[in-house]
Amino acid sequence: MKPIILVGAGPGAPEHLTFAAREALQRADVVIYDTLIDPRILALLPPQVETRSVQGLSQDEINYLLLQHYNNGQRVVRLKSGDPFIFGKATQELPALDTANCMYHVIPGISTITGAATLAGIPLTDRDWGRTIGVFTAHAPENLDWSALARMDTLVGLMGVGHLAHIQTKLLQNGRSPETPVALVHRAGQVGQSVWRGTLAQLTTQAAQAPSVLIVGAGANYHAQSRLPLQGKNILITRAVGSGSELEELLREQGASVVSMPTLVVQPPPDWAPLDQAIGNLQEFNWLILTSGNAVDYFLDRLWYHQRDGRALAHLKIAVVGEKTAWHLQRWGLKADLIPSEFVADQLLAEFPQDCQDLRVLFPRVATGGRDVLVQGLQQRGAQVSEVAAYETTCPQEIPKFILDYLRQGYIDVLTFTSSKTVAHCYQLLEQVAPGQWQDWLKSSRLAVIGPQTARTCERYFQRVDMVAKEYTLAGLVQAVIDYWNP
Known part of the structure; x- marks a missing residue:
């Protein structure tokens, strides 16, 4: 067993x-x-x-x-x-x-006892004023020894929001000063965490919500949280199913609380035949263009499926859009010959060789919804571009209920978008579950995007953009959020 x-x-x-x-x-x-x-x-x-x-x-x-x-x-x-x-x-x-x-x-x-205090920046002990700690659960406050509890330097109470008046009365009756600092930590460690600070005399003026942890003592005066630029910010990242860990880590390093919302399902293309045919005729191409990590992974995985490896690409020059795509390529043991100075398709076109006569370009890409600016620009210069579907992206069927609750309650400070499709699918999902309502949910939220094309899409669907990355990378997106909140 x-x-x-x-x-x-x-x-x-x-x-x-x-x-x-x-x-x-x-x-x-x-x-x-x-x-x-x-x-x-x-x-x-x-x-x-x-x-x-x-x-x-x-x-x-x-x-x-x-x-x-x-x-x-x-x-x-x-x-x-x-x-x-x-x-x-x-x-x-x-x-x-x-x-x-x-x-x-x-x-x-x-423990929630120590965790809530630390997350609120409240020290429970100090060699001068905090040498004893009393911990109690207040679901039956009439059974507690209030005389003993009142003598503790610091008190931590759980499950007490329905009994604040009783707690206040008993502590005052047993000698605690009305000016004793107190704090209520609501939703400790979760999205929507909030901290109220006051005195014991003011405790019953608060419409406290469960779950909240009550802290009584000198430490409640402190606010010693980490000094990180995004501390206390709740950020929702829109991403593909199964991805997003890098952006989450970058945001958490800056103190943010992160919620991950899948808005893309990445899957094989509707038909493998065009890509298989292109792989079978690799010797006919001069350049290979890969504009996303998904394109890299799906193309090279299919290459391996046909029992071929990077040696089959030795005669090709490889162009990518962005360091993230180049990193995906490196994971397969390959190096890009061209990475544009700005990580957008327009800049790749600008830095691509101007003389494209007789060039044959293989462009594995998303099956539907991609931009055509790169293909059209290369064709105008005389290149022969073979577009083949390497993968497809679709919209998930629903938004997880807990994320809807976060949005509805106004907990989310920033929504981030790393592609036009994440914008469009986020809009589609919100319209699906709350038409005519979700706009009110986002009134207090800010929208951050990774680059100009995503910004244009965001303007189209949400009628605003609050932050645009100057460098079109995940790190650049994080920096844009930091700069917005810390001008």
Whole structure:
């Protein structure tokens, strides 16, 4: 039998998962998760993994669910927010597993207690003012020893937003000053995190929302978050299914919280025959033009399919648009002969040899929707251009529900677009689910694009563009966002 694994998910975002937690999730057959789990963590799961929420289930029903999947021989992950052993109800589930003689293992996580404080920039300890910490869960505040809690330098309370008046009264009655600093950290580590700071006397003036962590003590006066230019910004990146990690990493390095929204499905072309014929006649061509990483990967993968490799391209000169495309080429052991100084098709045309008479150019590209400026320009100079479909891109069927919730609630500060198709498909998806409404959702959001052509498309569909990269690369796009928020 495979053991049941209790996994601590940490305070929120996927980057707060431990390596052990990520490995367990990737190997799982079924994940049974708490309602407070960040949906971006569930989005990391392989598509074959079954997911079950425990929302609305009693503890007995949760125990039964765990045992049911365990007895079916499945690898079960019980995913809990924070750490399983800190108010995670693990002590109510493990006895049931012991009684059933189940194998199990526990993977710790970053506790919400410390995680929320750190993410809000609030130190819980200090050698001068913070030598003791009291932690409590306030779902039954009448049962707590408020005299002991009030003597702690720092207090951290969970599940207390419905009892703020009771907490305030008990602390004041037991000697805490009305001027004691307090903070409420809402949605710690998740998209939409917010922090309210005030005093104990002001605590009940707030319409606090769950989930929030209450912090009482001198540390609540501090705001010691990382000094990164995009700290606190929630950025949605539109991308192809299965891609986007590089842009995510670049944005996170600058402090942003990132949401990844698939707007492209990349798949094989409708018909392989034209590309196969071109590969069979490679000796007839002088140049090979590749304008995207997808074109590189699909073309060269098909070349290998025909049991040929880079040696079959030795007589060709290769032109690419941009460093990212050149990087994809290098992964296959090939080097571009021409990379334009600006990473757009127009500039590639400008820097391509002017005398194109008798040149035969092979151009593997997307099957539909690509620009024709490069082909038309080369043909006007006398080149013979063979366009062949190497791949196709289509629009996903839907936007994940949690992303719609982020947009609807106004959590997203910036939407980024790296191609015209991501713009068009994003518009199509929004029109599909919320015609006449989504425009209001984006009123407080900014739109950032990777280059002038994408900007023109964005203007057409969204009637505005707020940021355009000066250098048409992912790094340039990130810099444009930084420059906008930090002029």
